Amino acid sequence: MGEDDNFWPASAPSQGPDGVCGPCSEVFYQMPNGNEVEIWNLVFTQHNRIGDPPDNLRPLPSRNIDTGMGLERTCAMLQGVDSNFHIDILLPLVETVADTCNQNYIAGDDNGRRIRRITDHVRACTFAIHENVLPGNNEEKYVVKRLLRRAVLDGWQMGIREPFLHTLPPAVASQMKHSYPELAETVEHVTNVIKREEESFLATIGGGLTRIHKLFEGIHSSGGGLVGGEDAAELYTTYGFPPELLETLAAERNCAFDWNGFREAMEAHGKKSGAGTRVEVFTSGPLDALKKAMHGSEFLGYESLQTTSKIVGIIAQDRLCESLAENNVVNGDSDAQQLVTIILDKTSFYGESGGQVGDIGWLEGPQGTFEVLKTQKEGGFFLHCGVLRTGSIELGQEVSAIVDERRRKAIRRAHSATHLVHAALQHFLGKHAVQQGSKVDADLLRFDFSHASAVDHETLQQIEAMVNENVLAAAPVAASLLPLEEARHAGAMMLFGEKYPDIVRMVSIDEISRELCGGTHVNNTGEIGLVKIINEESVSAGTRRVIAVTGHRALERFRQTEATLTDSANALKVPVTDLPKRLQALTKELKTLKRQATTQQSDFSIEELLRSAEEVDGVRIVVADAKGCDAAAMRHCIDQLRRKASPVAVLLGSAEAGKVTLVAGISREVESRGISAGTWIREPASLVGGRGGGRPDLAQAGGKLSAKLPEALAHAKQDMRGILKN
RNA sequence: GGGGGAUUAGCUCAGUUGGGAGAGCGUCUGGCUGGCAGCCAGAAGGUCAGGGGUUCGAGUCCCCUAUCCUCCA
Numbered sequence: 001m002g003e004d005d006n007f008w009p010a011s012a013p014s015q016g017p018d019g020v021c022g023p024c025s026e027v028f029y030q031m032p033n034g035n036e037v038e039i040w041n042l043v044f045t046q047h048n049r050i051g052d053p054p055d056n057l058r059p060l061p062s063r064n065i066d067t068g069m070g071l072e073r074t075c076a077m078l079q080g081v082d083s084n085f086h087i088d089i090l091l092p093l094v095e096t097v098a099d100t101c102n103q104n105y106i107a108g109d110d111n112g113r114r115i116r117r118i119t120d121h122v123r124a125c126t127f128a129i130h131e132n133v134l135p136g137n138n139e140e141k142y143v144v145k146r147l148l149r150r151a152v153l154d155g156w157q158m159g160i161r162e163p164f165l166h167t168l169p170p171a172v173a174s175q176m177k178h179s180y181p182e183l184a185e186t187v188e189h190v191t192n193v194i195k196r197e198e199e200s201f202l203a204t205i206g207g208g209l210t211r212i213h214k215l216f217e218g219i220h221s222s223g224g225g226l227v228g229g230e231d232a233a234e235l236y237t238t239y240g241f242p243p244e245l246l247e248t249l250a251a252e253r254n255c256a257f258d259w260n261g262f263r264e265a266m267e268a269h270g271k272k273s274g275a276g277t278r279v280e281v282f283t284s285g286p287l288d289a290l291k292k293a294m295h296g297s298e299f300l301g302y303e304s305l306q307t308t309s310k311i312v313g314i315i316a317q318d319r320l321c322e323s324l325a326e327n328n329v330v331n332g333d334s335d336a337q338q339l340v341t342i343i344l345d346k347t348s349f350y351g352e353s354g355g356q357v358g359d360i361g362w363l364e365g366p367q368g369t370f371e372v373l374k375t376q377k378e379g380g381f382f383l384h385c386g387v388l389r390t391g392s393i394e395l396g397q398e399v400s401a402i403v404d405e406r407r408r409k410a411i412r413r414a415h416s417a418t419h420l421v422h423a424a425l426q427h428f429l430g431k432h433a434v435q436q437g438s439k440v441d442a443d444l445l446r447f448d449f450s451h452a453s454a455v456d457h458e459t460l461q462q463i464e465a466m467v468n469e470n471v472l473a474a475a476p477v478a479a480s481l482l483p484l485e486e487a488r489h490a491g492a493m494m495l496f497g498e499k500y501p502d503i504v505r506m507v508s509i510d511e512i513s514r515e516l517c518g519g520t521h522v523n524n525t526g527e528i529g530l531v532k533i534i535n536e537e538s539v540s541a542g543t544r545r546v547i548a549v550t551g552h553r554a555l556e557r558f559r560q561t562e563a564t565l566t567d568s569a570n571a572l573k574v575p576v577t578d579l580p581k582r583l584q585a586l587t588k589e590l591k592t593l594k595r596q597a598t599t600q601q602s603d604f605s606i607e608e609l610l611r612s613a614e615e616v617d618g619v620r621i622v623v624a625d626a627k628g629c630d631a632a633a634m635r636h637c638i639d640q641l642r643r644k645a646s647p648v649a650v651l652l653g654s655a656e657a658g659k660v661t662l663v664a665g666i667s668r669e670v671e672s673r674g675i676s677a678g679t680w681i682r683e684p685a686s687l688v689g690g691r692g693g694g695r696p697d698l699a700q701a702g703g704k705l706s707a708k709l710p711e712a713l714a715h716a717k718q719d720m721r722g723i724l725k726n
Numbered sequence: 727g728g729g730g731g732a733u734u735a736g737c738u739c740a741g742u743u744g745g746g747a748g749a750g751c752g753u754c755u756g757g758c759u760g761g762c763a764g765c766c767a768g769a770a771g772g773u774c775a776g777g778g779g780u781u782c783g784a785g786u787c788c789c790c791u792a793u794c795c796u797c798c799a
Contacts, residue, residue, distance in 0.1 A: 137796080138727080204796080237797040238730050266798085273729045273798040538793070631783080635746055661782075665746095678745085690782035694745040701745090702782025 008043040014053055020060060022046045029077050039077060040069040083107070085116045089175060094119045096171045101158050114154035121151040122165055122194075126172040129190045130183055132434055134450055135197045136543075148197045153242050156205070163202065166195035189432050201240075208241035216253055225254060229261020236262075237269050287315075287378060290343065296380020298346035301359070301520065302479065305348050305403040311365075311395055313343035315383075323394030324368075330387040342370060342384040342393075348403050349384055351377030355438035356415055356519045359408055360386075365399040367391045408520065410442035413528045413550040416477055416509065416521045417467065418445045420531065421548060422493070423513040424466040425449055428459055434493070436543050440519065443553035451544045455536050460546075467531045474526030475510035479517075482506060492516050530554045606640050614717070616724040619647045619670055623717040625709060626652040631661050631700060638665035638698070649724075651681065651716045653688075655706035660688040662701040662712070671697050675723055683719060684712035 003011050008024040027040035043066040047057040072084040079087050085094050086107075097119045098105035106112050128144045129135075135145035151165055169190045173183040215231055227250045235241040247257040290313050300307055314321050316328070330338050342363060349372060352358035358375030363384065368391025372384045384401075393399065418440055425433045429451055437448040455463070487506045488494065492514040500516060507517040509525060522528060532554045535547040549557055569576045572583075613620040622641060626634050634652040641650050646667035653662045662684055664677040671677075677699040678692075685692040685701035688708045692701020703712075 138799085142798090200795090207795095233797090234730080238732095238795090240796045269729065270798050273727090632746080639746085659782080663746095685782070688782085692745080692782065694783095698746065700783065704782075 008041065012049055013047075013057060016049065016052075018049045018051065020045050020047070021049050021057075022063075031077070031082060032080065033082060035082070037073055037077065038070075039073045040067070042067045083116075085119060090119065093123065093171060093175050097122070097168065100164055100167055101155060101160060103158060111158055114158060118151045118154050118165070118168075121147040122168045123172050125151075125194065126169045126183065126187075126190050127180075129193050130186045132432065132450065134193055145197065148194060149201050149240075149242070152198055152201050153244060156245065157248065161202070163195050163198035165198055166191045169194065186431075189430075204240045205242075205245065208235060208239050211235065211239070212241070212246065212249060216249075216255070219255060220253075225256060227255050227257045229258040229263070229265050232257065232262045233265030233269065236266075287313075287381065290320075290381065291379060294345075297344055297382045299348075299350075299382065300346055301348040301350050301403065305405050305408060307344075307346055307348050307401050308398055309344035309346050309401045311342060311393065311397050311399060312345050313341075313381075314393075314395060315341040315343075323392060324370075324388045325392045328388045328392075329390060331389075338387055339373070339385050340370075340387060342372075342386070343381055344384065344399070344401060347382050347384070347401050349375040349382055349401065350403075350408075350411075350520055351375045351382045353377050354518050355418075356411060356440040357442075359403045359411075361401070361403040363393070363399045363401050365391070365393045365397050367397075368393045370399075407442050409527075410551055410553070411440060412520050412522045414443055414445040415440045415517075415519045416525060417471075417528050417531045417548060417550045418447055419507065419509055419513045419515055419517070419521075420467045420470050420525065420528075421445070421447055421463070421533075421546065422449070422515070423470075423509075424463045425451075425546075427466065428463050429455065436539075443551045444547075444549055446545060446547050448539050448543055448545045455544060455546075460533060460536055464531065464533045470509070470512050471525050471528045471531060473510075474524050475512060476524055477507065477509050477521050479505055479507045479521065487514075487516060490514060532557060606637065606644065609637075609641065610645055613645070613648075614721075616721050619649055619724055620645055621717060621720050621724070622648060622650045622652075623713050623720070624652055625713060626654045628656070629654050631663055634661070634663040635665070635698070638663060641665075642667045649675070649677075649680070649720050651684070651713070651720075653684070653709050653713055655709045658704055658706060660690065660703045660706050660709055660712075662688070662692060662703075663699070664694075664701075664716075665698045666696075668697070680716065680720065680723070684716040687712040687715060 003013050005026075006023055007013065007021065009017065009021060012021040022043055022045040024041055024043040026038050027042075028036045029039050030036050044063070045066050046060055046063040048060055050056050050058060070084075072087060072090070075087040076082070076084050081087060081091075084090065094115060095105060098115050101111075101115060101118070103111050103115060105115055125135075125144055125147050128140070133140050133144055135141060135148055137145075148165065152163075155164055169187050173180075173187045176183055212235070215227070215235075219225070219227065227246060232243050232246050235246060236243055243257075243259075243262055247259075250257045294312065297312075314324060316324065324340060328340070344363075349359040349361060350356065352375065358377075359372070360374065361372050363370040363372060363386075369389050370384075370386055370393055371389050372386040374385050376383045376385065418438060422435060425447075433449045433451050435447065435449055439446040481503055482490075484500055484502055484504050487504050490506065492504075492506050494500065494516055504516045505518055506514060507519070507521055508514045529551045531548055531550050533546055533548045534557065535545075537545050539545045565576050565579065569579055572579070572586075574582045609622050609624055610620070612624065613622045615621070622645075626637065629637070629652070634654065637652060638650045641648055642665060647669035649664075649666045649670055651662065651664040653660060655661075662681055664681040666675060666677050666680075676696040678694050678696060681692045681694070681699040681701045685703055687705075688703030689705040690701060690703025692699060694700050
């Protein structure tokens with residue numbers, strides 16, 4: 001057989017993709033009804049495909065046999081049923097789904113397929129959410145979201161308009177309880193997550209429906225009977241409105257749906273999105289040579305902050321070099337170009353990882369000093385990035401590698417505080433509030449965790465109180481190395497998606513917290529000093545973020561706040577405690593004054609203006625300098641004139657330091673003679689060096705030549721006389 | 727990581743050649759009223775997400791930032 005049938009991935013040699021591949025043997029079973037089912041595939045992985053043929057299959061250094069047998073397919077075979085969904089542990093679930101959807105399950109029809117899809121998706125999502133993979137916007141989270149939405153859509157197409165998926169996880173948990181009893185523990189949480197996602201998607205559909213109504217109106221008014229692929233793709237990519245649903249709605253209105261156009265548009269979108277430049281931050285070229293020579297640097301930073309180490313690598317401008325001489329010395333600030341990387345055989349510098357920032361410090365050699373500005377970790381190597389400050393250094397020299405102790409201590413405080421915050425969040429919000437991301441800097445920590453809604457002020461205070469209670473308790477902090485299984489047994493916090501080695505490092509804070517963590521910590525929580533949560537916010541749907549400060553930074557913050565308060569109180573000449581009351585009174589007063597000012601301004605002289613009015617052909621013309629009024633006040637004034645003295649044509653202007661504002665308004669009777677305020681105002685506006693326009697009944701303009709205002713007003717008056725006489 | 731969109735009253739949202747910030751619901755006041763969203767009249771409530779730019783003039787156009795939604799990887 002050819003590469004089409006007998007190769008994995010199918011047709012890989014000629015069509016790709018690049019990568020490992022090989023010939024395979026597929027095992028088929030013929031069902032009693034004559035259908036053939038593939039139940040097993042054996043892949044003899046032996047090639048690395050590079051580029052197009054010919055001669056594009058290179059041998060792999062080590063070959064292997066990868067084999068997979070479909071468990072459910074085999075069950076179906078052994079149980080003599082025609083589908084995975086009809087085996088003993090899945091059929092009951094299929095039937096439960098059918099009940100929930102008010103359907104009789106008929107395997108062969110459209111709804112049968114929908115019911116099976118819902119069954120599969122809700123089962124997958126129950127497990128995923130149980131493992132704390134929540135529906136979200138990227139990577140595995142996005143997969144969960146798509147599965148849920150597809151299932152809701154299937155429900156919608158069977159006439160369901162309410163959330164229903166969330167009623168199913170208990171059935172999944174009970175069906176699977178023999179092998180996965182732990183599902184029962186989280187089933188309530190899973191239910192809530194699914195319900196929220198369902199509601200969100202139904203809202204998306206609802207919101208899209210009005211938009212789609214407009215779309216159909218457009219299609220009908222232009223006489224077309226086709227929903228364009230572009231439109232469908234825009235609705236989908238922008239608002240998440242599923243094309244299948246749009247097609248159904250189109251059919252109801254006798255419109256066809258352009259699937260080809262849709263797929264083309266989606267492909268274009270995929271290309272545009274995928275075209276994002278993914279630059280390698282660190283080209284490991286020069287490191288590769290080192291990696292061949294040695295395994296990595298030894299890390300001693302848990303025990304000490306200073307080592308005597310040998311320089312084993314120097315990388316400058318992306319190349320390995322022998323030495324740095326005096327012409328490499330940098331004074332003052334350095335840019336990224338000038339950064340040099342030093343690699344030592346052993347070091348106490350912590351390399352940025354696990355959210356904890358790298359250390360800074362100094363390397364002191366016999367002929368020179370090197371300032372380490374950041375430390376990164378690449379493979380097993382610690383990269384000391386920085387600049388040469390004095391003298392010279394060269395490969396093979398011994399240096400004193402000294403970590404900035406004050407900063408390291410601040411980082412340790414923040415890191416241990418992070419563990420305390422994590423524990424407190426779980427205590428008050430529930431087990432689901434697990435870490436999603438974390439950044440630990442000097443006396444500053446940022447912690448993202450799963451939680452649906454904002455944490456209210458009171459709860460946040462309780463969390464902060466508990467953290468500080470644990471600080472005051474001066475609890476001992478200890479780290480130990482132990483097998484992964486033992487750590488799991490001890491109840492250590494582990495994160496989904498993290499790959500842990502067989503031997504892990506567990507950081508325990510008394511009985512308060514146990515986490516697998518490679519970071520550096522205080523010996524005793526009392527060293528943290530104080531933890532102050534300064535912010536709580538949303539990162540994206542389902543994820544919240546808290547930011548907290550510790551130690552010196554906490555103290556600094558209190559000082560600043562205090563200074564701000566004192567300054568404000570001094571400015572208002574009241575004691576600090578009276579500030580809120582005083583401010584409230586002031587804003588109220590300000591508001592009243594403002595209102596008084598505008599009303600006084602606008603009816604400054606309605607009567608006077610009317611007296612100066614000139615009547616032409618039954619219309620009163622009012623043109624005046626409204627000294628000091630802004631546009632809003634003049635509009636108000638025009639309103640009043642129109643109300644009191646129609647028919648009337650009004651043009652007011654005011655000038656102030658290099659700025660002229662004109663407003664013109666005419667009453668309805670005047671407008672009906674074909675006269676427009678917008679046209680009227682044009683000439684005077686150009687006289688003051690500006691332009692203007694507006695609606696027929698009200699127009700606005702402005703310019704810069706304030707000295708020309710009288711001339712412009714005179715012109716306007718003359719103009720209106722002329723217009724009215726015609 | 728990248729593409730598209732959104733952000734206007736307490737809530738749901740209107741607001742197009744750029745020219746007077748609106749509706750419904752809710753709140754408050756007064757009056758009418760025999761009910762389950764009772765009726766009428768009136769009022770309060772807005773830094774149009776924030777910042778910059780273009781313009782005589784920006785909720786509206788351009789740029790940046792923040793947040794949320796959405797699709798792709």
